[in-house]
Every structure is written in structure tokens, then in C-alpha cells.
Amino acid sequence: MTDIIKASLPGLPRRHAAERRFQLYGKLAITLALGFLVVMIGMIGVSSIGAFTQTQIALSINFDADSLDPDGTLDPATLAQANYGSLVKAALREAFPQVKGRRDMRKLYGLVSSDAEFTLQNKVAENPALVGTTGKFWFVASDDVDQLAKGNIDASLPETSRRISDKELGWVEQLRTSGDVQRVANVSFFTSGDSREPELAGILSAVVGSALSLLVCFVLSFPIGIMAAIYLEEFAPRGRWSDLIEININNLAAVPSIVFGLLGLAILLNTFGLPRSTPLVGGMVLALMTLPTIIIASRASLRAVPPSIREAALAVGASEVQTAFHHVAPLALPGMLTGAIVGMARALGDTAPLLMIGMVAFIVDIPASILEPATALPVQVFLWADSPERAFLEKTSAAIMVLLLFLVLMNLAAVLLRKKYERRF
Amino acid sequence: MDQEHIVKSFDQDLNQIESLIIEMGGLVEAQITDAATALKRRDVELGGKVISGDKRIDALESDIDQAVVRILAQRQPMAQDLRAVVVAPKIASNLERIGDYAKNIAKRTSVLAKTEPIGSSAGTIKRMCALVQDMVKDVLNAYVSRNAETADDVRMRDEEVDQMHNTLFRELLTYMMEDPRAISPCMHLLFIAKNVERMGDHTTSIAEQVHYMVSGEIFDEERPKSDTTSTTFIEPDAAE
Amino acid sequence: MSAYALQEADTEVMAAAKPETEPLIAARNVNVFYGDKQALFDICLDVPEKQVTSLIGPSGCGKTTFLRCLNRMNDLIDICRVTGDITIGGKNIYDPDVDVVALRAQVGMVFQKPNPFPKSIFENVAYGLRINGLVDSKGELKDAVERALTQAGLIDEVHDRLEAPGTSLSGGQQQRLCIARAIAVEPKVILMDEPCSALDPIATARIEELIDSLREKFTIIIVTHSMQQAARVSQQTAFFHLGYLVEYGATDTIFTAPSDERTESYITGRIG
Numbered sequence: 007m008t009d010i011i012k013a014s015l016p017g018l019p020r021r022h023a024a025e026r027r028f029q030l031y032g033k034l035a036i037t038l039a040l041g042f043l044v045v046m047i048g049m050i051g052v053s054s055i056g057a058f059t060q061t062q063i064a065l066s067i068n069f070d071a072d073s074l075d076p077d078g079t080l081d082p083a084t085l086a087q088a089n090y091g092s093l094v095k096a097a098l099r100e101a102f103p104q105v106k107g108r109r110d111m112r113k114l115y116g117l118v119s120s121d122a123e124f125t126l127q128n129k130v131a132e133n134p135a136l137v138g139t140t141g142k143f144w145f146v147a148s149d150d151v152d153q154l155a156k157g158n159i160d161a162s163l164p165e166t167s168r169r170i171s172d173k174e175l176g177w178v179e180q181l182r183t184s185g186d187v188q189r190v191a192n193v194s195f196f197t198s199g200d201s202r203e204p205e206l207a208g209i210l211s212a213v214v215g216s217a218l219s220l221l222v223c224f225v226l227s228f229p230i231g232i233m234a235a236i237y238l239e240e241f242a243p244r245g246r247w248s249d250l251i252e253i254n255i256n257n258l259a260a261v262p263s264i265v266f267g268l269l270g271l272a273i274l275l276n277t278f279g280l281p282r283s284t285p286l287v288g289g290m291v292l293a294l295m296t297l298p299t300i301i302i303a304s305r306a307s308l309r310a311v312p313p314s315i316r317e318a319a320l321a322v323g324a325s326e327v328q329t330a331f332h333h334v335a336p337l338a339l340p341g342m343l344t345g346a347i348v349g350m351a352r353a354l355g356d357t358a359p360l361l362m363i364g365m366v367a368f369i370v371d372i373p374a375s376i377l378e379p380a381t382a383l384p385v386q387v388f389l390w391a392d393s394p395e396r397a398f399l400e401k402t403s404a405a406i407m408v409l410l411l412f413l414v415l416m417n418l419a420a421v422l423l424r425k426k427y428e429r430r431f
Numbered sequence: 432m433d434q435e436h437i438v439k440s441f442d443q444d445l446n447q448i449e450s451l452i453i454e455m456g457g458l459v460e461a462q463i464t465d466a467a468t469a470l471k472r473r474d475v476e477l478g479g480k481v482i483s484g485d486k487r488i489d490a491l492e493s494d495i496d497q498a499v500v501r502i503l504a505q506r507q508p509m510a511q512d513l514r515a516v517v518v519a520p521k522i523a524s525n526l527e528r529i530g531d532y533a534k535n536i537a538k539r540t541s542v543l544a545k546t547e548p549i550g551s552s553a554g555t556i557k558r559m560c561a562l563v564q565d566m567v568k569d570v571l572n573a574y575v576s577r578n579a580e581t582a583d584d585v586r587m588r589d590e591e592v593d594q595m596h597n598t599l600f601r602e603l604l605t606y607m608m609e610d611p612r613a614i615s616p617c618m619h620l621l622f623i624a625k626n627v628e629r630m631g632d633h634t635t636s637i638a639e640q641v642h643y644m645v646s647g648e649i650f651d652e653e654r655p656k657s658d659t660t661s662t663t664f665i666e667p668d669a670a671e
Numbered sequence: 672m673s674a675y676a677l678q679e680a681d682t683e684v685m686a687a688a689k690p691e692t693e694p695l696i697a698a699r700n701v702n703v704f705y706g707d708k709q710a711l712f713d714i715c716l717d718v719p720e721k722q723v724t725s726l727i728g729p730s731g732c733g734k735t736t737f738l739r740c741l742n743r744m745n746d747l748i749d750i751c752r753v754t755g756d757i758t759i760g761g762k763n764i765y766d767p768d769v770d771v772v773a774l775r776a777q778v779g780m781v782f783q784k785p786n787p788f789p790k791s792i793f794e795n796v797a798y799g800l801r802i803n804g805l806v807d808s809k810g811e812l813k814d815a816v817e818r819a820l821t822q823a824g825l826i827d828e829v830h831d832r833l834e835a836p837g838t839s840l841s842g843g844q845q846q847r848l849c850i851a852r853a854i855a856v857e858p859k860v861i862l863m864d865e866p867c868s869a870l871d872p873i874a875t876a877r878i879e880e881l882i883d884s885l886r887e888k889f890t891i892i893i894v895t896h897s898m899q900q901a902a903r904v905s906q907q908t909a910f911f912h913l914g915y916l917v918e919y920g921a922t923d924t925i926f927t928a929p930s931d932e933r934t935e936s937y938i939t940g941r942i943g
């Protein structure tokens with residue numbers, strides 16, 4: 007009896023071996039892909055860590071009432087006009103009395119970021135009572151000091167091959183020993199716009215620019231996309247015309263995104279004269295790019311709705327429009343949304359079309375509406391990657407991490423949406 | 432229709448019923464002949480054989496009933512199959528009745544063997560039996576060959592049996608009037624004649640079943656009947 | 672057998688089995704084509720009112736095709752073409768002035784696989800009532816839904832969970848829900864395409880019982896592959912074979928003594 011099961015079929019070991027081999031190949035491929043992903047994201051992640059902290063230097067500031075507020079009125083207008091830069095310089099001179107000579111002086115002043123005077127100005131504006139007092143305040147260090155503090159500058163190299171001189175090294179060392187150097191979380195990276203100074207550059211303007219562009223993109227492409235899909239799938243007569251349209255939509259989905267950028271440049275900017283570099287135009291171009299994806303995904307999810315649902319609706323006397331909008335479209339909606347999110351995730355990561363319509367400008371201000379010039383996350387990455395300063399390297403990586411985070415979030419949303427509304431019919 | 436069912440075992444089931452009926456029919460035919468022969472030859476031993484042979488017929492009838500119930504439950508037959516299955520127990524029950532009558536004839540044979548033969552009545556009964564046996568044979572042929580015409584023909588032939596029964600009835604009445612001592616054997620003979628006449632009736636009933644099975648039509652016209660014994664009256668003086 | 676001989680047979684059958692009352696549905700010389708392929712040939716059939724008519728025949732013989740002609744569901748298939756006349760209550764439903772939506776509200780359909788909307792039980796039944804404007808108020812709607820569910824014999828099982836999704840019911844309950852949905856809009860005719868093919872015997876029995884009770888109000892045409900079911904629920908039976916209507920008549924006669932040899936072969940299980 008046992009023989010019945012034990013008797014091996016001819017070729018059975020070979021079949022099992024083939025199966026094992028195939029599984030092995032599969033696992034290898036996945037390991038390889040995951041490995042690359044981990045290495046890549048890991049590298050970017052590691053190099054981005056620095057961007058999330060910043061170095062600060064403490065200086066003791068004497069708010070000299072004579073220079074700040076000669077009239078003694080504490081009038082905000084006067085206070086705003088005052089020269090806070092000289093206060094910072096005076097504090098530095100005081101901290102390092104040994105420094106002489108114009109060149110060394112300038113180097114000394116360069117220890118803190120050019121932002122320092124604005125920090126003081128804000129503090130005084132907030133609290134005019136500071137005038138006439140003396141106090142210790144923390145200032146953002148310059149990018150070179152920052153890099154040094156983060157260990158990105160090797161002090162053992164000969165002086166000529168590093169960005170920071172022996173003197174500066176000594177000053178920083180002095181500050182450090184007196185406890186006047188600290189590393190804190192870099193909040194301003196998320197709350198400020200771009201800057202020429204790496205230590206001050208933030209991504210908020212790019213994030214807002216991207217968000218506004220995507221909003222425009224979604225508002226335009228989603229309704230148009232699903233309407234087109236519903237029409238094509240549920241109403242359009244099948245024939246040569248619908249075949250032609252189908253082929254063209256598929257082709258459009260494969261068109262390189264820069265072509266849409268060129269289209270935007272030629273038509274939206276040149277013909278219609280819409281404002282350059284704005285999320286409005288960027289969103290419109292991205293919408294053009296996303297539309298085919300949304301249409302294709304929506305049609306696929308409409309097609310996945312079983313015909314029995316349509317028949318059920320028609321058989322109780324629903325018209326075709328009622329059938330499509332009461333029954334078919336709601337069932338296909340999760341699929342359509344998923345398609346839209348995936349399409350928009352692609353749009354979020356795309357740079358080329360935005361370059362063409364001028365969203366590549368240096369934008370410091372955070373755009374308040376879709377009609378103000380803005381940049382976008384991937385463009386910001388592109389811009390920073392292009393900058394020579396050592397400190398922009400970590401900013402670039404950090405911006406990439408933020409971009410990836412948003413992409414992951416969007417894809418996660420797509421998955422959750424599908425999970426939540428997936429219906430068994 | 433000689434086409435086979437898609438389910439082969441359904442054909443086997445139907446064939447099983449058919450062969451059971453044929454077997455039963457064959458036995459019944461033999462019982463009729465044997466009972467008539469025993470009566471004619473006053474052969475009590477043969478009569479005993481007929482009596483014991485009836486058991487097998489009864490057993491066959493219950494076999495057929497069971498087979499039919501099983502087919503109805505398993506196959507839910509339709510149309511001609513349904514008709515074939517439904518008529519089978521009826522035919523079997525008719526055959527069983529015929530078998531019972533043959534057995535009854537055989538029982539009476541042992542009594543009659545002890546008395547003087549009454550005229551040529553035993554011969555007449557034998558001829559009646561031969562007729563009925565022939566009818567049974569033909570109706571079974573009609574059943575097997577699905578031939579409604581043969582069945583109709585058998586149905587009409589019962590008239591002949593009735594007429595012979597009438598004649599015998601009159602004859603036996605006359606004997607009884609002539610000689611009161613003949614009453615006992617004559618009564619037995621009368622019952623036997625009646626039995627044979629009933630056999631004929633059952634055979635016609637089978638013929639009707641066969642007709643329905645083949646054509647799907649139920650006979651509604653009356654069969655010509657010639658059994659007048661129920662109204663026969665013989666004046667006592669007419670015999671003298 | 673030649674097509675000519677078959678047509679001969681058809682007309683003969685028709686003449687024999689014409690119901691005494693004026694038929695509600697009358698099909699005359701209906702031909703249906705799928706592209707170049709002809710699926711139905713010269714179908715002539717009279718369906719009496721308030722009776723159950725069953726369509727039987729081997730797979731692919733055109734039963735569903737014929738059924739779908741009666742509420743013009745075939746319009747949805749691009750390659751499908753119908754010729755001939757089908758009148759319902761004296762009106763040719765293929766006339767250009769007939770509105771299919773209105774037609775379908777009068778000729779309901781129940782499908783082979785239960786296909787409730789993925790909405791609540793209540794909403795499933797209410798939908799048809801609402802879109803056809805058959806109710807004026809919420810209360811009226813609720814009454815109508817409950818009436819339909821009662822007629823469909825489902826109310827006892829679902830009265831306490833009308834808001835549960837229709838798809839959460841068992842297959843048999845779903846099918847009765849679909850029947851409730853169809854009868855809610857009070858059509859004249861209900862078409863059923865193998866309504867019990869996915870159900871167990873008990874659920875099937877429930878539906879058969881339901882069909883029997885619906886006969887009082889509706890004219891029902893049912894496609895079934897179960898001869899026993901056709902025999903049980905219908906008064907008239909039509910046997911289709913290879914696109915032809917071979918035999919049509921009283922159910923009792925068809926299943927005990929059919930007149931056509933092909934019907935005989937089919938119902939006794941000799942041809943498929």
C-alpha cells in the first residue's frame with residue numbers, strides 16, 4: 007500500500023528541482039533589488055542626517071541704547087532701522103579681542119551666519135525692553151563652522167586644502183571650550199524657503215510649491231480623467247474611432263514628460279500668456295501628463311466592475327447614465343483614486359516639465375497662491391545638487407528624503423484606499 | 432427510440448426492469464399452460480408444482496417494484512422513460528394476478544381429480560387457457576418491441592375468451608340442473624372458467640399499459656366486452 | 672434535418688399549442704444574429720398572461736438569447752441584431768418609439784448568478800422604486816420595500832438587518848433579494864434566467880414556491896436546465912434546440928408525452 011505514494015513518477019525529481027531553482031532565482035532577484043534600494047536610500051539617508059541639525063554659536067550681545075535708539079522713544083520704526091549687524095560684530099570683537107587686521111576681522115565676522123542680525127532685529131521687535139541690556143544669545147553658525155562641527159571638515163589636512171583656516175579653527179576651538187557651541191535640531195529647514203546660504207536654506211517653499219502644483223493637477227486631471235474614462239468605457243460606441251482614441255491615450259502615457267513641458271511653454275505661457283513659474287501652470291502641465299495615466303487606470307477599474315451589476319441596474323429600469331453613475335462609477339472609484347494617486351506621485355517626482363515652464367527659479371518666499379512663482383521639491387533637489395557649497399550636499403540628500411517620504415505617503419494612501427473600499431461583488 | 436441515454440447506467444436500469452417483466456411473463460405463461468394441463472390430465476402432482484411455482488412470481492413482482500422505486504428516486508425519468516417506469520409495476524401486478532388465478536386453478540384440480548369429469552368442459556378450459564396464454568405471449572412481445580398495434584390487437588382478442596366463458600357457463604349450469612351430484616365439480620369448474628376469464632381481463636389491462644407506454648395516450652374508448660354471464664338465465668324446464 | 676422541415680414543424684406546433692386566452696407576449700418570426708452567426712431562427716411563441724412559461728433546451732440553444740430579447744437586454748451587445756416582431760400587450764417592443772428604459776421597468780429580470788447591488792438590503796429594493804418615481808415619501812418607500820420583501824418571502828430573515836449589505840446574505844437569500852428588487856417596481860413580466868442554478872435544493876424549493884405564488888400577479892418566463900423544475904413550476908414549456916423552437920405546449924404533455932422526437936430525446940437524457 008505504501009508503494010502507491012512512494013512510487014516516484016518519472017521526471018518528478020527533475021520537476022521538483024526546477025521548482026526549487028525557480029524559487030531560488032526569484033529570491034535572489036528580490037534580494038538584489040532590495041539590496042540596491044537599501045544601499046541607495048541608506049546612503050542618501052546617512053548623508054542627509056546632517057541637514058536635520060544645525061550648529062549655533064553663543065555671543066554675548068550688548069544692546070547699546072545709543073546706537074539702537076538714539077531718541078529713547080523705543081519707536082518700532084526706529085528700532086527696525088537700527089544696525090544690528092554692528093552689535094553682532096561688536097560681540098565677536100569682544101569675544102576675540104586678540105583678532106586684528108581687516109582680513110582676519112572679516113573672517114571673524116564670517117563665523118556666524120548673515121542671518122544673525124535679523125535674529126537680533128526680531129528679538130528686539132518682539133521685546134523692545136531688551137534695549138540697553140546685555141545678554142547671551144545663540145546664533146546660527148556659518149556653513150563652514152557648521153560643517154566643521156559636524157566633522158565634515160578634516161582639520162588634519164594642510165591649511166590650503168580645507169575651507170577653514172587655522173585661525174578660524176582656533177576661534178571655534180575657543181568657543182567650544184567655553185561651551186559656546188551647540189548642535190540643535192534644524193527646524194528652520196522645514197520652515198523656511200531657499201537661501202544662498204546653505205545653513206539657512208529650507209524646503210518649505212518647495213514643499214508648498216509642489217503641494218499647490220499637485221492640487222491644481224488633481225483638480226484638473228481627476229474629474230476630466232474619470233469623466234473621459236466613464237464616457238469611453240460605458241457610452242462610446244466601439245469602433246474604429248474608439249480604437250484610435252484608445253491607442254492615442256496609451257501613446258500619450260508613454261510620451262516623455264519634457265514634451266508636456268514644451269507644450270506648456272508653447273501654449274500655456276506663450277499663447278495664453280499665463281504667469282511663468284507658477285504652480286498654476288506647473289499643475290496644468292502635470293495634469294496633462296497625469297491624464298492618460300488616470301484615464302487608463304480608471305478604464306481598467308471600470309472594466310473590472312462585473313457586467314452583472316450593470317445588468318442588474320438596467321433590468322430595474324435605470325437609464326445608462328444612472329447605471330454608470332449610481333452603480334458602476336462608485337464601485338470603480340477606489341481604483342480610479344488609486345490610479346490618480348499613483349499618477350500624481352509620478353507627477354510629484356517629475357522635474358523636466360517644470361523646468362520648461364520656469365519653475366526652476368530661485369524662490370525664497372513661500373508661495374501664498376497658485377499665481378505666485380514657486381518651485382517644486384524635485385526642482386529644489388536639482389538646484390541644490392548643482393550648488394558648489396559642501397553644505398548643500400546634505401541639504402540635497404535631505405530634500406530627496408522628504409520627497410521620498412511624500413511619495414511613500416501617497417503610495418501608502420493609495421494602498422489604504424484600495425484596502426478600505428475594495429468591494430467583493 | 433433506440434438511442435442510448437447519455438448516462439449508460441440508466442439504460443441498464445431500464446433494461447433490468449424490462450427483463451424482470453419478461454421473466455415474470457414467461458413464468459406466468461408456463462403457469463397457465465401447466466395449470467390447464469394438470470386440470471385436463473387430472474394431474475395432481477403437476478398442480479402442486481403450479482401452486483409452489485407462484486412464489487417465484489410474487490418475488491419477481493416485488494423485485495420490479497423495488498427497481499421502479501429506485502429508478503424514480505435516482506433518475507427522475509421523463510417522457511417515454513417515465514411511462515416505461517410507471518407502467519412496469521402495473522404490468523407486474525397484472526401478471527401477478529394472472530399467476531394467482533393459475534394457482535387457484537391448480538388448487539381446484541386436486542378436488543376435481545377425485546370426481547367424474549364433466550363433459551368436455553376441461554377441454555374447453557384448456558383451449559381458453561391456450562388463448563389467454565397466447566395473448567400474454569403477444570402482449571409481452573408488444574411490450575418488448577414497443578409495438579402499440581400488437582397490444583391493441585391483443586386487447587381485442589379478449590372478446591373470444593369472454594365468449595368461450597359464456598358458453599361454458601351455460602353448459603355447466605345445464606349440467607347442474609340435470610344432476611345435483613354434479614354441482615360440486617361444476618361449481619369448481621365455473622370458478623376456474625371465471626378465473627381464466629379474469630386472466631384475459633388482466634391481459635387486456637397489460638395491453639392498455641403497453642399502449643400507453645408506447646404512445647403516451649390513455650385509452651378512453653370502451654373495450655368490446657362479451658361477458659354476458661352476469662345476465663344469463665336458464666329456465667329449469669329448458670333443460671328437460 | 673433541413674431548416675425547411677423544422678419551420679414546418681414549428682408552425683404546426685404553434686397551431687396546436689395556442690393558449691385559449693389572448694397572449695400577453697407574442698413573438699413572431701424572431702431571428703437573432705450575433706454578427707454573422709444566427710442564434711435564433713424564426714421563433715414564434717405566445718406567452719399567456721399570469722402563467723409561468725419555462726424555456727428548456729440544451730446549452731447554447733438560444734434560451735438566454737430569446738429571454739434577453741424580451742426586455743431588449745440584447746441592445747447592450749453591439750454585434751447582436753434582432754429581426755421579427757415581439758409584442759407585449761399588443762405593442763411591438765422593437766418599434767422605434769419604444770423607450771427601452773420604460774420597457775425594462777415593465778419587464779423585470781432575474782439573473783443566473785444572484786447580483787445584488789453592493790449596497791444595503793433596503794437600498795437594493797428601494798433603488799428601482801426611487802429611480803422610477805414610484806413612491807412619493809420616505810414612508811411610502813419603506814412600505815413598498817417591505818411589501819416586496821414580503822412577497823419575495825425574505826422579510827422574516829432580513830427584517831432586523833435591512834441596513835446590512837445585500838452581499839452579506841446567503842446565495843439563496845441573495846437570489847430572493849434580486850427577485851424582491853425585480854417585483855418591487857411591479858413589472859408586468861418577470862424574466863428569470865436559470866435563477867436556481869447556483870442554489871441548493873432547499874433554497875431552490877423556496878424560490879419555486881415563490882414563483883408559484885408570484886404567478887397570481889406576474890407573467891413569468893423562466894429558463895431552466897432542470898427538467899423537474901420546469902415540470903414543477905411552469906404551465907407552458909417551450910423546448911429550444913439549435914436555435915429553433917422545436918416544441919411548445921402544456922407542461923404536462925411535454926414531460927409525459929412530447930410529440931417531437933428531439934424533445935423526447937432531450938428530456939429523457941439522450942441528447943444534450
Ligand SMILES: Nc1ncnc2c1ncn2[C@@H]1O[C@H](COP(=O)(O)OP(=O)(O)OP(=O)(O)O)[C@@H](O)[C@H]1O
Nearest residue numbers: 705710728729730731732733734735736737748750
Ligand atoms: N454575446 C454573444 N456574442 C456572440 N455569440 C453569442 C453571444 N451570446 C450568445 N451567443 C451565441 O448564441 C447562441 C445561444 O446562446 P445562449 O446564451 O442564448 O444559449 P443558452 O441556451 O442560454 O445556453 P445556456 O443554457 O448555456 O445558458 C450560442 O451559440 C452562443 O455561442
Ligand SMILES: [Mg+2]
Nearest residue numbers: 734735736864
Ligand atoms: Mg443561458
